[in-house]
Structure formats: structure tokens, C-alpha cells
Amino acid sequence: MKTNEKYSKEHLLYVNNRRKNKFFIIAMRFLVLAAFISLWEILSAVGAIDSFLMSSPSRIIKTVKNLVVTGNLWMHVGTTLYETVVGFLIATALGTAIAVAFWWSENLRKIFEPYVIVLNSLPKIALGPIIIVWFGSGTKSIVFMTVIITLIVTIITMQNAFLSCGKGKIMLMKSMGANKFQILSKLILPHSFPSFISCLKINVGMAWIGSIMGEYLTSKQGIGYLIVYGGQVFKLDLVMASTVILCVLAGGMYALVALLEKKTTRKRER
Amino acid sequence: MNEILELDRISLTYHTPSGEIPAIGSISFSVENGEFIAIIGPSGCGKTSILSIVAGLLKPSGGEVRINGKKVVKPDGSIGYMLQKDELFPWLTIEQNVRLPLEIKGLKGTEYSEKVRSLLKKYGLWEFRGSYPSELSGGMRQRAALIRTLSSSPDLLLLDEPFSALDFQTRISVCDDVYEIIKKEKKTAVLVTHDITEAISVADRIVVLTKRPSKILNIHDIDTDKTLSPLKRRENKDFSAWFERLWRELNYENK
Structure with a gap:
């Protein structure tokens, strides 16, 4: 931006209004959260809502504190985070690799097309009992559940990204004498990078579904376990506290991917 | 003769599940070093396919293409291909x-x-x-x-309607620009276009194709002053005469 240039009043007003609006939006976001929490707290304090069933912000904080003090919180968070992140990484890497294979061989893609479609429509939770029999009850099963939930979406998203590359660019590469590997590495992969980032964003959500669902099925520890356990013994404080922790973790993971996006996309295509 | 490109009885048949379409009948012509050739013809006559065949991207059904006397089998990067869109x-x-x-x-x-x-x-x-x-x-x-x-x-540039994606104003000036650069670099160029005026303003020779299955209808030597830029050539008095002649060939004699 040119700084020594003198802007018109109208422009300054425009810039100022923009800034004001941005500030207003952020302030309102916090206000909505604060209002929600206060209302919840007040209503349960005066007895308008049953804090045994609905819990309350202060009781949630107390529950989290307790979990920290007993040292169990980090174990539960660590377990779920491990399952989610490992499942996320395996599914993303494997899914992208399969999509590359499908790009490389059109016949391979056509042969496996119906299988991918069926697996995509299948509710993966139906495989729960089989997974438990195969992998036992524990982390392995949950990671596997996370992988199968995330994998198919990754394959489909990345395959579509690869196939969306313009014919003209491929023709151009061929006319330059490029071989298939060069077309893949210099054209198809960089072309699909923005799709890869949005795929990561989808996968964050999918991986959390996988790990929590896996823990609902079979687990002795983790955030999903705490929620199920809390529900069974009617400790709604524990359920609510775990849900809040889950929100923070999932939000944090999404923010990391968004940060990665910001770091990797400069001023290139908009 | 210093021939850089030879097309020797090129023919091409498209195959689709519902049948086969003879697209290019039999085309032979050669291009000398430093020449600027334009190919025009009715739409669907396989103009673009000719360039793809020359580039080695498409295998002709019959005949062969030679660049510097060597038969083209597959693209090896020895030609420069410019497409409708810049594809940067x-x-x-x-x-x-x-x-x-x-x-x-x-x-x-x-x-x-x-x-x-x-x-x-x-x-x-x-x-x-x-x-x-x-x-x-x-x-x-x-x-x-x-x-x-x-x-x-x-050695050889293939231009596949490189200006058609631009608006008219830009098109004229980019055409001038590209022509000047190609001449400065002393390159041989084959331009495919559907714009008769563009062909007349840049080409040394114009190849006119018939409709499908295409054959060569005529090859015209454009005898205007070659030192003029494409824009100046458009103002030349021969220009409209050439335009009328080519227009007639494309629209009437092609029926």
C-alpha cells in the first residue's frame, strides 16, 4: 500500500467504517457467548431450570477443575486426541495416495468406482461389532473407525480435485514432452492443493466423529467415554463438561488447519 | 528448399461408440523455415487436430509428419504450443x-x-x-x-486460436505483439484461426481447408508488404480484396 499518498475523505471514511464493522462483529460474538453463559448460570441459580438435568456453567467449571486435580483430564484428552490425530493422518495420507492411484490408472478407478460408492453410503457404525471382534476393545479399534470414516471422503474429494484439472494445461504439459510423473507432480498436485486444504478441514470434523463414535462403542478412557459414562450414571455435569472440552479441542484442531492454509496460500490464485 | 515441417498425406478418423467420422481426408503441405502459415477452414474441419498431430499429441490414421526431416512419433518438447487460453x-x-x-x-x-x-x-x-x-x-x-x-x-511454434479468448481491442494489439516477437526471434509459426482478417494480417501463406473430411482447397501466397505490422496490414488496400476472396472460398466454394 502506498502510504505517502493522500486519500480522499470518502476513502478514509470507508476504511474507518470497515474497521468499525469488523470490531462490531467480533465484539458481538463474545457478547453472544457471555449472554448465553450468564443466562444459563442465572436461570439455574434462581431455579428456573433444573441444574441437575441442565447443569450450569459454574458446575461445569468445578467438574473440569476436579478432573484436572485428579489428573484424569489429561489422560482422557490425550487418549481421544491421539486417536483422532492418528486416524486423521492415516486417512488423509492413505486417501490421497489411493486418489493418486485412481488418477494414474483410469481403469483402476472405473473398476473400484462402485465399491467406493457403496462404502461411502454405508453407515460406518454398522461395522462396529466387526471392528471390535477384529481389533479388540481399545485404541486400535477406535483409530480404525476414525480411518474408515475419514478415508472414503478423502478419496472422493481428492479424486474430484485431480480430475478437475483443465484439459488445456495437461495438453500443454504433454506438448512440452512431460511424462506422466511430471504431469502429476508439477501440475495435478499443485492444482489440487486448495482442495487438499479444504479436504483437511472436512477431515478434522470426520476424524472427531470417528473417534467419539468409536469411544461410544468400546472404550475405557477418552472424552467419548466420559460422555457415555456421565450419561449412564446421570452425572450431567460430566457430560456437559466433556462436551465443552470437546468443543475446545475440535475448534483448536480446525484453527491449526486454518493457520496452515494461511501460511501456505500467499497471494496466488484468489 | 529449407523445409522445417512437412505434412505427408495426413488423414484422421474419429472413433466414437456410435460410429466413425472421417475428419481429415488427406492433407499435404510443407512449411519453410521462418514462414508464418495460417490455416483457416469451416468450423469442425479438424484445424485443431492438425496442430495436435504435428505436436505428436494425436496419432494420424494415415500419413506422417516430419519436422526437420524426422518423423514425429510422440511429443518431445521440440515444438512450442500456444493455446486459446494462456494456461499459465x-x-x-x-x-x-x-x-x-x-x-x-x-x-x-x-x-x-x-x-x-x-x-x-x-x-x-x-x-x-x-x-x-x-x-x-x-x-x-x-x-x-x-x-x-x-x-x-x-524451432516451430503452433498457435491454436491464441487470441480468441481476448476482447477485440486487446486481440488486435496482442496479435501485433505476438507477431513482432515471433519475427524478432525468427521462428516458424503455424496459426490456426477462424478469423479471416487475423489470418490475412499475419500470414505469409494461407492454407484454406474444405469442410469435413477436410482437404486443401487452396494455398494462397499473401503478397502484401511483409515488413508491415499486422495492424498496418489491415489498412493496406489489398486487405479487403483478400478478405472478400477468402470469405467467398469459405462460404460458397466450400458448399
């Missing part, structure tokens, strides 16, 4: 885009960097070398696309 890679800077053909061929030395730099400087893209294509105007992008095809020093 949006994730690469202008300099990286221009360097692409060299990179594909694995040519890395300083002499090649020098070549890219001198081309960028010579043709006014030096200050944009670090910019991304989205930051350039349509005309500048098409110029960058041309410089990209020149970076690997091809």
Missing part, C-alpha cells in the same frame, strides 16, 4: 511459468536461467517476473504464455 499455472510466478518447459526437459544450468532472464527483459515482463498470473492483464498473460513457449528454443 496460477501457483507459479511469471518467471517460474516461463521456466516450465526447461524444467520439464531437465535443463537447469545458468545458461538457461540467462536465457529466461533475457527473454523476460527483452519483452517487458521483467518487472512482473515475481508476480502471479492473476495480477496481470489478459494481454500480458498471453505475452507471458508466448515467452514460455520460446524459453526452450523450439
